[in-house]
Amino acid sequence: MSQRVLLTGLTMLEGTTPVPSQLLVRDGRVEAISRGRSHALDGADAEVIDLGQALVTPGMVDLHVHLREPGQEHKETIASGTAAAARGGWTTICAMPNTVPDPHTPELMAELNRRIDESALVRVRPISPITVGLTSTTLVDIEALTSAGAVAFSNDGKGVQLAGVMYDAMRSAAAVDRPIAAHAEDESLVRGGVINDGRRARELDLPPMTRLTETVQVARDVMIAEATGAHYHLCHASTRQSIRTLRRGREDGANVTGEAAPHHLLLADDDIPDDDGFYKMNPPLRTRDDIDAMVEGLCDGTLTCIATDNAPHAADEKACSFRNAAFGVVTNEHTFALLYTAFVLNRRFRLDQLVDWLTVGPAETFGMPEAGRLRVGGPADLAAFDVHTERTIIPEEGAGMGRNTPFAGRSVFGDCVLTMVGGRTVYRRGQPMGKTVDREMGDPQ
DSSP: OOOEEEEEEEEEEETTEEEEEEEEEETTEEEEEEESTTOOOOOTTSEEEEEEEEEEEEOEEEEEEOOOTTTOTTTOOHHHHHHHHHHHTEEEEEEOOOSSSOOOSHHHHHHHHHHHHHHOSSEEEEOBOSBGGGOSSOBOOHHHHHHTTOSOBOOTTSOOOOHHHHHHHHHHHHHHTOOEEEOOOOGGGTTTOOEESSHHHHHHTOOEEOTHHHHHHHHHHHHHHHHHTOOEEETTOOOHHHHHHHHHHHHTTOOEEEEEOHHHHHOOGGGOOSSOGGGOOSSOOOOHHHHHHHHHHHHHTSSOEEOOOBOOOOGGGTSSOTTTSOSOBOOTTSHHHHHIIIIITTTSSOHHHHHHHHTHHHHHHTTOTTTTOOOTTSBOOEEEEEEEEEEEOOGGGOSSSOOOOTTTTOEEEEEEEEEEETTEEEEETTBOOOOOOOSOSSOOO
């Protein structure tokens, strides 16, 4: 027997304008969409959900998430991490491979996919490491891991230190049409740095990290991408110089893309109140000028998407000095609300731009044709956001295990009220959830 759900009392974007709409779901796919008040859908025999004038968008796509399982379940699990994603309106997420062990063989990838199938609330696309153990020596079998389901290759958390290894990786990735998603960091330039090299580092008497740690590897990698024809994707771009290098590479014909992380868009190093490990992340918070460069990069297409780099940690790993704290921050349960409040309500972004950078932009960047879109006949992956009511971010109320956010207590509009994956409600504000979903909607192109 078919299952039908009618969503009413909602708005959807028509071009740049939110318009009153209805949406009908049958057996996990979108059966019909009606925009405008004069064309009501027939909801006979359907469960009716009134969304109270919430904004409905395609389910969001996050290219950069740390689920921590296997091996670091004291920080996060696949179940809790995907519950957090669902709480934020994400329906497809890409899991970084810095787990224990990292999924560097087809057998380990198969075991990870088994765990995903058992526990995930949203669709999870695993990312393979570039090298075994996320070192800079032994390249993984990129062809075999592509066949095993890797959507991309990354050593996120560590830069590939050897140019020759990165060259070989890009040649192999180009042959199977998979992106290399790079954490750009030259370890020889880190020198114990924990905070951006600037005024705030001196005021807090903390070891500075030069922006060259990122920018010199970006320059190297863009040149290798141009030479090999590989798709090079820069994770969490944070400096004006990195974005300028990507832009020039694109102009020269290199297949290079990049992402901005919410925390790098919302905070500068001048916003760090004191020696508080909750503000420690890698790359570190930069300057207002770098934020302006990221906005420019998004608006001109140099950066193709926003991705969270959601990195949960145990409480004692963050509630300490910058010198001892782990790198990383969690934002994914409130990404849309934070960015909507800071940029759309302040008229720095249009609403349709923000939605695109969180949905179709990342889906196209990693070649996932079914994700990030909401259309008749397609999967009913969607999110609904209350853009009319102001709410306060309270980390203790989160669905994920991580509480390490610098945005506690911030007031926002745009809280997620409903997330559906394949027509199944995986999050509804105020109601418990607990069913798993199929992790894929077909192979990437």
